[in-house]
Amino acid sequence: MKVADADILIVPGWQNSGxxxxxxxxxxxMSTARRVEQDDWENPDLDRWVDRLVETVEGATRPVVLVAHSLGVPTVVQASGRLARRVRAAFLVSCPDVEDETRVPAMLRHFGPLPLDPLPFHSWQVASRTDPYCEFERAERWSRHWGTKLLDAGDAGHLNTESGQGPWPEGVLAFAHFMKEL
Structure with missing residues (x-):
């Protein structure tokens, strides 16, 4: 599938993506990409974030491909049952372990526990071995349960600007291969 043939919905995490x-x-x-805008990026609420994601997906006019990062990933996973009819695929990057009180702030833990049912759409998960918000082994477990292909990003931190991944060229290449699978 070509990017031009899909509505690419960017699903940022806590505090949005600068x-x-x-x-x-x-x-x-990407001419067909747009951000799923949340009302409050600083104080995330699972129900509101899921509802906004579902609302945005329902407004799409082409097959939907989600590109989620950080807290956007649990949002997608928690909403997956409501997205099954409209979402073609999801590219999931740096899912935080919202169940681990040593890794994420208390205000984010209500996004868990993460369901372990297979996702109802094609998906890849990208995880780093040095993500301060998630042990790589947890990402491996989620991928097995969700039925996602797991890409090992190596020593890349949280795959965000702070970890030096501003343009993230490796991600662009991975996403291109992901889109070719559709």
Missing amino acids: PDHWQSRWMEK
Whole structure:
């Protein structure tokens, strides 16, 4: 599938993705991409975030491909049952372990526990071995349960601007291969 044939919905995490973040850069480059806008990026609420994601997906006019990062990934996973009819695929990057009180702030833990049912659409998960918000072994477990292909990003931190992944060229290549599978 070509990017031009899909509505690419960017699903940022907590505090949104700034202008230098790879999600924002991708959105600028892809003519069919737009951000799922949340009302409150600083105080995330699972039900509101899921409802906004579902609302945005339902407004799409082409097959939907989700590109989620960080807290956007649990949002997609928690909403997956409501998205099955409209979402063609999801590219999931740096899922935080919202069940681990040593890794994420308390205000984010209500996004868990993460369902372990297979996702009802094609999906890949990208995880780093040095993500401070998730042990790689947890990402491996989720991929097995969700039926996602797991890409090992190596030593890449949380795959965000702070970890030096502004443009994230490896991600662009991976996403291109992901789209070819559709």
